[in-house]
Amino acid sequence: MGVCYGKPHLPTPSSKGNVKSGQKPSASWCSAASHNAARDKKASGDGKIVADPSLALFSFAELKEATKNWRADALLGEGGFGRVYKGTLHKKQQSGRTETIVAVKFLNPAGAQGYTEWGREIDFLGGLSHPNLTKLLGYCREDANLALVYEFMQMGSLEKQLFRKSSNCHLGWDVRLKIAVGAAKGLAFLHGLERQIIFRDFKSSNILLDGSYMAKLTDFGLVRCGPPEGLSHVSTQFMGTFAYAAPEYRKTGRLYVESDVYSFGIVLLEILTGLRAWDPNRPPSKATLLKWAKPLLSSQNELLTIMDSRLKGNCDVYSVFQIAQLALKCVQETPQFRPSMTIIVKELESIEAASAPGMLQKA
Template structure:
């Protein structure tokens, strides 16, 4: 369970992307009174957070009944399980017909009507995250639209049953693509670069609000991939607003994943956008090496990825020794070395020495273009 910091004040962004506005709630006919009450609660929170006339931010989300989600997932069968985490379990589901979700994937079955594929995240009542994170995710994703943020389609609240419904991402998470046995054979160097660029754009979008938004738990399992390997950030239950004007950081209780978290955040709870940059550097190292941020089963001295890989990042001649062997040498050595140097900058101990995510995006885009042209 997280610490509630209230609804973040999300102002008009200055980066590409937009706040949703003017949309209406779509309440399904089978939704419960509890779900309807949640609409009233969120509307009241909207009014308190944004003020009358400041920002119109009614999320265009569908309120699902728990019965609808049970039917969509065949009663949450084990065969439909996609994964699990601090919030709970995530299941693949299918809704009858084409749904008005725009980018939600639709499956055409021979001799049957079209079905819309969804991902359903069910709250674990005994898990590490709970109602506050669930509500924060609705508040957050219901307001924002950006190509590198996962699309929230709706939610469910009936008694103690809380759920979030997302667009289905057929390639799963970057974590699964990199670390599930036999899954990374097709993750070519160009695909890895594309994923890095997309994830960086998502973070830069969050950081470039007038009042910055800190993701706070950036890691490979929170990067989802669509059918063309476009990266989309997910799991926003821990996001929070950045420091107020004139302040360099906020001080808060540590929450997140230890071995991805920046040292100043882990040690004394100092949190800023550069804390996210550190986490991004860890993910870059995972993309380069094919190794997890931390694995106690690795030989002594190699368990912590950033500590072990650090000495190899400044030399092109040394870098190849830690590159993911599953790439079989099929990568551009110049671009790999540039990625390594960028990762090294991102994981600097002192936050002010880390680059901004805007600079990271520009550098990654340049590296990707050069790699594509084999320069």
């Protein structure tokens, strides 16, 4: 998937959005009062909160036809919810027959996630819009057949782009920075709402990329509203991906907005090293990326020994070091010591601007 390239010059798209008034989203997992208060509030100048009655209701037969009966070569991936397929929706209009490429996620009844997460995703994406959140086009609810239909993201997930086997086809440093900025803006928007929203399962596989490598967060089945006023955390059962989860959440079930920040720091390490957060195929001392890499991040010389070898000779050494320091801040053991996503966005944008084409120093 994707196109091989060295250092493409990709402009960072505007993430500005307008807040539109309207009915509050029907998100049962957040109080109506919180959504009313948040409805007219901008978060980092991005996105909007709107009711979206335009979500299409698809029949199971339509989606079966769109994916050509779930043909194997249309399979995009598989997760706790179920399988995701590439599909083509056909629609007749006065101007002729139109085609829309979509991603269709079918619920696996025996999977780790189920009806609750399916409904939560509809409520969530039906009420929020942001350039760095995936767009939900519609859904299917027909007997036991549940599905979600999204815009199709041509370049797949950050996980696939980072960890595919080919060493000649990879993400350049400027593109990696662009992706980090976009993903950070998505989280900053969620955290900036009146009743903060915690993503809870932020990881590289939940960052999708469009044709210009704009990052969009996906898979909102585990999102939780942040703590009510006067409280610092939400207590909940652990659900998510262990290698990305913050220590306080893993150990106690206490979930903070800053728990997402920790997960973001782990993804920054993956972007730096080109290695998975956890890989049982690596030697035991290196299986957990953070445990192995953390002692090496404070020294520029040691950092160069663990950074993705595909980047060497074609990246800004200083910006690589800055990203490493930012990652260290994000993975602080104590949640309150981690920076906010708003601060992280500003730091990333500053790093990105300073390492723009024409200002690169070779590694």
